[in-house]
Amino acid sequence: MKQRVITAVVLLALLAVVVWQIYTPLFIIVIAFLSAVAANEIMKCAKVSNKFIVILGTAVGAIIPFTSSENIMQPWISAGKWSHFISIVPPLAFAVIVIIAFFLAMIFDYEHTKFEDVAVSIVASIAVPYGFSMFGMLRDVYDYKAQLGVYLIFYGLITALGTDTGAQLGGMALGKHKMAPHISPKKTKEGAVCGICASFVLNVAAMLLYNKFAYVPLGKHMVTALLIAEPFISFLSMMGDLSASVLKRNFDVKDFGKIFPGHGGVMDRFDSSLFSIPLTYCVVEIFNNAMK
Numbered sequence: 001m002k003q004r005v006i007t008a009v010v011l012l013a014l015l016a017v018v019v020w021q022i023y024t025p026l027f028i029i030v031i032a033f034l035s036a037v038a039a040n041e042i043m044k045c046a047k048v049s050n051k052f053i054v055i056l057g058t059a060v061g062a063i064i065p066f067t068s069s070e071n072i073m074q075p076w077i078s079a080g081k082w083s084h085f086i087s088i089v090p091p092l093a094f095a096v097i098v099i100i101a102f103f104l105a106m107i108f109d110y111e112h113t114k115f116e117d118v119a120v121s122i123v124a125s126i127a128v129p130y131g132f133s134m135f136g137m138l139r140d141v142y143d144y145k146a147q148l149g150v151y152l153i154f155y156g157l158i159t160a161l162g163t164d165t166g167a168q169l170g171g172m173a174l175g176k177h178k179m180a181p182h183i184s185p186k187k188t189k190e191g192a193v194c195g196i197c198a199s200f201v202l203n204v205a206a207m208l209l210y211n212k213f214a215y216v217p218l219g220k221h222m223v224t225a226l227l228i229a230e231p232f233i234s235f236l237s238m239m240g241d242l243s244a245s246v247l248k249r250n251f252d253v254k255d256f257g258k259i260f261p262g263h264g265g266v267m268d269r270f271d272s273s274l275f276s277i278p279l280t281y282c283v284v285e286i287f288n289n290a291m292k
Helices: 004-021 024-043 049-069 077-084 089-106 116-141 147-175 188-215 220-251 266-270 274-292
Strands: 179-182 184-188
Touching: 004 024, 024 049, 024 116, 024 220, 049 089, 049 116, 089 116, 116 147, 116 266, 116 274, 147 184, 147 188, 147 220, 147 274, 179 188, 184 188, 184 220, 188 220, 220 274, 266 274
Parallel strands: none
Antiparallel strands: 179 184
């Protein structure tokens, strides 16, 4: 318990630094580091033995978040220069090149590299990093240094963390009916309902605080859209947690890693957020298109 508390304090301190530097490249550097570690954790848990695939997959995991926005390197590099740089190889073309490289690695080391290794590595080094890149995309969804983008990141994080904490506490107090006994025996249906309710209440409180202090408050249509979407994102963030549990059961591991003593690896901490943050971005984009 002591170790978990110490790690939590350190993580909160790091979060404070990241928030303080959220409009500098330090923000995306931290996100890219987490993305690379998460990709590496999954491949190691899957026991991918091909070193080329592991090294390339980890590198790709670090690169993808830097392509999230043309403004992501400001003020170090101007938006125009960075936009030109990341447009040299479009995201889809980059993903295809990486996938082909994985298959070539399998062909040249067929005796030790299975198709399952390639499949897991594609998820670890492409799908997961694009989930992390959504942090950058949300930050700049309404332009560089727009307060609303930062709020939306916290909306996604509050949804994930509020759901997880509420579900855990609610399950301990009221849990009777197992939600997914073969995947995560401790999760209950009652806890899930408590998690969704807790997440909703926390986000309402966050909205009220934001509208009180923000230069540009949330419009009523945006508030309505986010509140309607919140329970669905909350539920699906639980599915992110359960998806990670399925992977760990398949890999026969307790935690994805040990980078956070007492808390496990990056994937153990961000499994829910990797569903809630991209879903928040999708809701915002759908809302923006609908309001045009």
